[in-house]
Amino acid sequence: MDIDQLRTFCQLALDCNYRVASEHLCITQSALTKKIQRLEAHIGLVLFERGRKGACLTPAGQVLLPEAQRLVDNFSAFQALTYRVAEGITGSLKMGFGISSYTLAPDYIVRFKSQFPHIHIELNDIPSQVQTDLLLRGELQxxxxxxxVSSPPLKGIKLKSDHLVIAVHRSHTIDEDNPWDALEHLDYLRLTPVRGKGLSKQIDKLLIEENQSINPVQEADDIATLLALVSANTGFTIVPVSVGHIANDSVRLIPLSSPSAVWDIGLIWNERLDCAARDRFIQFVVREPHANL
Known part of the structure; x- marks a missing residue:
């Protein structure tokens, strides 16, 4: 028994005529008859009585028809679903984002979902190194x-650049060309290194390049807390400029010109793993760049 035989059974039951049913199925009457005969032989039941009025369902055929129709409908729905999945217009994606893509990732997702509403997206705040591990294991698309990207087979495309800034309370007079002297009397606040290893390394590299040796007085597990502490005038911190939108008006952001203050942000994926929905998202990002890039 196969789905084609069940589809033939349902069509003949609907048309009650071998010629009409064969035309609807685009096959010959002989081929239709053989399909019905093979189905009847397989299940050991006669499904149709053939008479002057055409093909009429037997009592057994009447009982089996609703279930046969359900199977045919479900198979058709499955075929349609497989097409949408293969085309990348239906499916699910797990994504990670970090500090520097705090607004970038959600914006892309909202715009993508407006065009592809049947792709379910799960987005989580995940440090860069953890993202790399999850992508390599296939647990993140x-x-x-x-x-x-440092680990093949990961591949990436650049979306933007980010750079470090000093966040300090506006009550302090800071010379932007030489901010470090004015910061000597202020406490240094930093993000817990384990929470942002990439950012921590970037800041350490910057401080070495600027010949600055400063020890943190307080740590926090998130950027919002750091900026809240700065807003309360408890010290200064170093953060990506991309998170400046969550700082209030009492916080001043001072740009840093050191080459180590700048890095690129991109979209990364594991090119050894196939995922049509992922490829559709990548195509969307390439085709429709972020308005603020």
Missing amino acids: LGFSRLP
Whole structure:
């Protein structure tokens, strides 16, 4: 028994005529008859009585028809679903994002979902190194993370650059060309290194390049807390400029010109793993860049 035989059974039951049913199925009457005969032989039941009025369902055929129709409908729905999944217009994606893509990732997802509403997306705040591990294991399909990617077979495309700034309370007079002297009397606040390893390394590299040796007085597990502490005038911190939108008006952001203050942010994925929905998202990002890039 196969789905084609069941489809033939349902069509003949609907048309009650071998010629009409064969035309609807685009096969010959002989081929239709053989399909019905093979189905009847397989199940050991006669499904149709053939007479002057055409093909009439037997009592057994009447009982089996609703279930046969349900199977045919379900198979048709399955075929349609497989097409949508293969085309990347239906499916699910797990994505990660980090500090520097705090607004970038959600914006892309909202715009993508407006065009592809049947792709379910799960987005989580995940440090860059953890994103890399999850992508390699196939537990994450896409990551908004810092570039360059260091572990083949990961691949990435650049979306934007981010850079470090000093966040300090506006009550302090700071010379933007030489901010470090004015910061000597202020406490240094930093993000817990384990929470943002990439950012921590970036800041350490910057401080070495600027010949600055400062020890943190307080740590926090998230950027929002750091900026709240700065807003309360408890010290200064170093953060990506991309998170400046969550700082209130009492916080001043001072740009840093050191080459180590700048890094690239991109979309990364594991090119050895196939995922049509992922590829559809990548195509969307390439085709429709972020308005603020």
